[in-house]
Amino acid sequence: MALCHPPFGLRTHPSPHATPGLTKLQRSFGDYLRQNVHYTFAGFFFPATFLDLLLEVGVERIMFSVDYPYGSMAPGRVLEQLPVSAANRERIAHGNAERLFKLQALLF
Numbered sequence: 001m002a003l004c005h006p007p008f009g010l011r012t013h014p015s016p017h018a019t020p021g022l023t024k025l026q027r028s029f030g031d032y033l034r035q036n037v038h039y040t041f042a043g044f045f046f047p048a049t050f051l052d053l054l055l056e057v058g059v060e061r062i063m064f065s066v067d068y069p070y071g072s073m074a075p076g077r078v079l080e081q082l083p084v085s086a087a088n089r090e091r092i093a094h095g096n097a098e099r100l101f102k103l104q105a106l107l108f
C-alpha cells in the first residue's frame with residue numbers, strides 16, 4: 001500500500017493505547033505501518049517533515065511525488081537538498097517506486 005500525504009508527526013512507534021493486547025494484533029501497529037506501507041511526501045516539502053518520516057519508516061519506504069498539476073513543482077526541488085546519500089536519494093527519487101510497482105528503469 002502507498003500512503004500519499006502522510007499526516008504531520010506520523011508516529012509508528014508503539015502507542016500505549018494500541019498495544020497487541022488491546023488490538024489483538026500479533027505485532028504493534030507501528031510494525032505493520034513500517035513493514036506494509038510505503039509513503040510519499042508530496043505537498044510536505046519541509047526538511048523536518050521529511051526527516052520525521054525518514055526516522056520513522058526508513059528510506060526503503062519513501063517515494064518522491066509531486067501534486068502536479070494541482071500544485072507547483074518548484075518546491076519539489078527539495079529532493080536535491082535532502083540530507084541523505086546519493087544512493088538513498090536515487091531510491092527516493094525512483095528506485096523505491098520501481099521496486100514496489102515492479103517497473104523497469106528506462107535506460108537511454
